[in-house]
Amino acid sequence: xxxxxxxxxxxxxxxxxxxxxxxxxxxxxxxxxxxxxxxxxxxxxxxxxxxxxxxxxxxxxxxxxxxxxxxxxxxxxxxxxxxxxxxxxxxxxxxxxxxxxxxxxxxxxxxxxxxxxxxxxxxxxxxxxxxxxxxxxxxxxxxxxxxxxxxxxxxxxxxxxxxxxxxxxxxxxxxxxxxxxxxxxxxxxxxxxxxxxxxxxxxxxxxxxxxxxxxxxxxxxxxxxxxxxxxxxxxxxxxxxxxxxxxxxxxxxxxxxxxxxxxxxxxxxxxxxxxxxxxxxxxxxxxxxxxxxx
Numbered sequence: 001x002x003x004x005x006x007x008x009x010x011x012x013x014x015x016x017x018x019x020x021x022x023x024x025x026x027x028x029x030x031x032x033x034x035x036x037x038x039x040x041x042x043x044x045x046x047x048x049x050x051x052x053x054x055x056x057x058x059x060x061x062x063x064x065x066x067x068x069x070x071x072x073x074x075x076x077x078x079x080x081x082x083x084x085x086x087x088x089x090x091x092x093x094x095x096x097x098x099x100x101x102x103x104x105x106x107x108x109x110x111x112x113x114x115x116x117x118x119x120x121x122x123x124x125x126x127x128x129x130x131x132x133x134x135x136x137x138x139x140x141x142x143x144x145x146x147x148x149x150x151x152x153x154x155x156x157x158x159x160x161x162x163x164x165x166x167x168x169x170x171x172x173x174x175x176x177x178x179x180x181x182x183x184x185x186x187x188x189x190x191x192x193x194x195x196x197x198x199x200x201x202x203x204x205x206x207x208x209x210x211x212x213x214x215x216x217x218x219x220x221x222x223x224x225x226x227x228x229x230x231x232x233x234x235x236x237x238x239x240x241x242x243x244x245x246x247x248x249x250x251x252x253x254x255x256x257x258x259x260x261x262x263x264x265x266x267x268x269x270x271x272x273x274x275x276x277x278x279x280x281x282x283x284x285x286x287x288x289x290x291x292x293x294x
Contacts, residue, residue: 064110071104079158085116167227184222241270
């Protein structure tokens, strides 16, 4: 009996320790340190306007840049990844923006909530960031000087957000999604340890049980693979590196299977959001060709 009681106490202590670590690490994941905005589009020879607008629904103040192209063919709204800001330096984004502006596309670059210079104190891995991107759509629609043909262009978390936002907003014409996850719950169950550096067992499930009540996030609601079916035939370009260990290629393959109208560009040898770095020429050809057609 004493041995049983001692074992039960040890088990309870272990559960408490796992729970405490899971709560701390999970909370930390939802509150990543803000990356400093350390440059401007001027370094790429681009004139820009500093803008702010409200997130749709909860009206958080979001900060960004508007870069207008004289041709004004359409307006591209960029959506950055987890823990990043409008610059998305790991791509890097400014050279991509420079090419798009030179091809006649207006560009909006902005910080999601709890990122860069925007308001907010929680990163929700896509659930509430959808509201931010929809706020950017509202901003463009209120500007008669901008083309009202809107494409959403996202990276990683922002790639998932772009799909989900377009599913809610029929005014969006097309989506470019670079390295998205297909379903947040399924992704985290398999890959959460990539971000926590903790053993998958027992921490992945423990974090997924503890964090939602702490933060109000419902991971089941963050599912691009469910949302993509609501695009209603609108064009979707998926770009994914076959060497992506953070968000594996199978995520984009799942999205294409759910939405056969999507085009999927597999980039050999590219790690997470590194397709542009690996093959700039092909990347820009695929993106500009997609925008020209759509």
